[in-house]
Amino acid sequence: xxxxxxxxRYYTYLEPVVADPxxxxxxxxxxxxxxxxxxxxxxxxxxxxxILSLRKKIAEQQTTIAALxxxxxxxxxxxxxxxxxxxxxxxxxxxxxxxxxxxxxxTTLTNVASGSAVILGTAQFKDINLSAAxxxxxxxxxxxxxxxxxxxxxxxxxxxxxxxxxRRYIRVNTLSIAIKDNLNVTVDGRAxxxxxxxxx
Amino acid sequence: xxxxxSWIIFAALTxxxxxxxxxxxxxxxxxxxxxxxxxxxxxxxxxxTIDVIFLKTLNARS
Numbered sequence: 001x002x003x004x005x006x007x008x009r010y011y012t013y014l015e016p017v018v019a020d021p022x023x024x025x026x027x028x029x030x031x032x033x034x035x036x037x038x039x040x041x042x043x044x045x046x047x048x049x050x051i052l053s054l055r056k057k058i059a060e061q062q063t064t065i066a067a068l069x070x071x072x073x074x075x076x077x078x079x080x081x082x083x084x085x086x087x088x089x090x091x092x093x094x095x096x097x098x099x100x101x102x103x104x105x106x107t108t109l110t111n112v113a114s115g116s117a118v119i120l121g122t123a124q125f126k127d128i129n130l131s132a133a134x135x136x137x138x139x140x141x142x143x144x145x146x147x148x149x150x151x152x153x154x155x156x157x158x159x160x161x162x163x164x165x166x167r168r169y170i171r172v173n174t175l176s177i178a179i180k181d182n183l184n185v186t187v188d189g190r191a192x193x194x195x196x197x198x199x200x
Numbered sequence: 201x202x203x204x205x206s207w208i209i210f211a212a213l214t215x216x217x218x219x220x221x222x223x224x225x226x227x228x229x230x231x232x233x234x235x236x237x238x239x240x241x242x243x244x245x246x247x248x249t250i251d252v253i254f255l256k257t258l259n260a261r262s
Contacts, residue, residue: 053229
C-alpha cells in the first residue's frame with residue numbers, strides 16, 4: 001500500500017472543503033489576520049516599545065543634562081554670592097541662631113532694658129527645648145518668655161522698639177500697661193525669640 | 201456560512217485586540233520616566249541670589 005493510498009481518506013474529507021471557493025478566499029483572510037495579530041503582539045510591540053522608550057530616554061537625558069548645566073552655573077553664582085555675603089553671616093547667626101540660645105535672649109533683654117533706662121522687674125522663660133533631638137523637631141522654633149518692666153512711657157516705648165530691633169530676632173506679642181503714677185508705667189509683655197533649627 | 205462568518209469575526213477581533221495591545225503598551229512606555237528621583241532632585245533649579253541688602257540691614261542693627 002502506497003502512502004497516497006494510506007492517507008486517501010483524509011484527502012477525501014478535506015477535498016470538498018478546500019474545493020469551496022468561499023473557503024479558499026476567507027481562509028487566507030482569516031489566516032492573515034491571525035498572523036498579523038501574532039506578529040503585532042510578539043514582534044512589532046516589543047520593537048515599538050524599545051524605539052519609543054529609547055527616544056524618551058534620550059530626550060529626558062538631554063533635558064537632565066541641560067538642567068544640571070544650569071544648576072552648576074547657578075551653584076557657581078551662589079558660591080560667589082555667598083563669598084560676598086560672608087562678612088554678614090555672623091549677624092544672621094546672631095539674629096537666628098541654630099539652637100534656642102536663651103542666654104542671648106536674656107542678655108538682649110537686660111541690655112535693652114538698661115539702654116532704655118527702664119527697670120526690668122521680672123523675666124521668665126519656660127518650656128525651652130535644650131536637646132537637639134527636641135528643638136529640631138519643634139513645631140514652632142521659638143523661645144517664649146514674659147517680662148515686666150517699669151519706667152516712663154517714653155522709655156518703655158523705646159524699650160519695646162529697641163527689643164524688636166535688637167540683633168537677636170525677637171517679636172513682642174502682647175503688652176499690658178498699668179499706669180503707676182503720672183509719669184511711670186509698668187508693662188507686662190509676652191515675646192518670642194526665634195531660632196532656625198536644621199531640619200533632619 | 202455562519203461558521204465561516206464566526207471565524208472572520210473572531211480573527212478581526214483578535215487583530216483589533218492586538219492593535220489595542222500595541223497602542224496601550226506604547227503609551228505606557230511613553231509615560232514611564234527614565235529619570236531617577238535622585239537625579240531629578242539634583243537637577244531641580246535653584247535661585248543663586250542672596251539678599252545682601254537684608255543682610256546689611258541686619259548687620260546695622262545694634
